Amino acid sequence: MALRNVLQFIILGLLDQQPLTGYELTKAFDSDIGEFWSANHSQIYPQLRRLEQSGQITHEEEVSGEKLARKRYAVTADGRGALNDWLSAETEPTVGGRDEFAVKMYFIKTPDDPRLAHMLAAQLRFHEQKLDHLKMQMTRKFPDGQNNNDYGHYLVLDHAIRRETAYCEWLESANPNQ
Structure with a gap:
C-alpha cells in the first residue's frame, strides 16, 4: 500500500x-x-x-x-x-523505522566490546531524560489521572511512558557492566 x-x-x-x-x-x-x-x-x-x-x-x-x-x-x-x-480507516502497522542505535548494536559482536558499555550508558541517559519529560507531561496535563475529554491523548502519553520505561529497563539489562 x-x-x-x-x-x-x-x-x-x-x-x-x-x-x-x-x-x-x-x-x-x-x-x-x-x-x-x-x-x-x-x-x-x-x-x-x-x-x-x-x-x-x-x-x-x-x-x-x-x-x-x-x-x-x-x-x-x-x-x-x-x-x-x-x-x-484501518491503520497500517508501522515497519522499517530508522534507528541508528539499533543498527550500531546489530554490529557489536561480543559482550566485551569496549564500545558497548558507553553506547548503552549514553542511550540510557537519553531515554531516562525522555522518560522524565513524559512523566512531567503526564503530571502537568493529567494531574488527576485519565481525562475522558482527552482520553486518546492520555492513552498515547501512557503508551510513551511505558515504552520508555521498558526501553530503559532493556538498556540496563543489556549493559555488561551493571
Missing part, C-alpha cells in the same frame, strides 16, 4: 481542536505530537498551503503589534470530514 501523507491529518486534527498559527503548529511538534511524530516548518507550511487550496482549512489574518501579520488556520467542514475518514 502507498504511504499516506499522515502529516495532513495531524494538522487537521490539531486545527480541529482549536485554530492555530503555523508557528503554533510547529511548536506542537516540539512538545506533544513530537513524542510520536516529527515534522518541521519546511514540511508544515507547504502542507498548510495544500490543505487550504483543497478547501480543508481556511485562515484569517491577524495583526500582532504594529506590522506583524500572521495567519490563524481553522479546519473547514471538508477538512473535518477528511479527518474523520482518516480516523475511521
Whole structure:
C-alpha cells in the first residue's frame, strides 16, 4: 500500500481542536505530537498551503503589534470530514523505522566490546531524560489521572511512558557492566 501523507491529518486534527498559527503548529511538534511524530516548518507550511487550496482549512489574518501579520488556520467542514475518514480507516502497522542505535548494536559482536558499555550508558541517559519529560507531561496535563475529554491523548502519553520505561529497563539489562 502507498504511504499516506499522515502529516495532513495531524494538522487537521490539531486545527480541529482549536485554530492555530503555523508557528503554533510547529511548536506542537516540539512538545506533544513530537513524542510520536516529527515534522518541521519546511514540511508544515507547504502542507498548510495544500490543505487550504483543497478547501480543508481556511485562515484569517491577524495583526500582532504594529506590522506583524500572521495567519490563524481553522479546519473547514471538508477538512473535518477528511479527518474523520482518516480516523475511521484501518491503520497500517508501522515497519522499517530508522534507528541508528539499533543498527550500531546489530554490529557489536561480543559482550566485551569496549564500545558497548558507553553506547548503552549514553542511550540510557537519553531515554531516562525522555522518560522524565513524559512523566512531567503526564503530571502537568493529567494531574488527576485519565481525562475522558482527552482520553486518546492520555492513552498515547501512557503508551510513551511505558515504552520508555521498558526501553530503559532493556538498556540496563543489556549493559555488561551493571
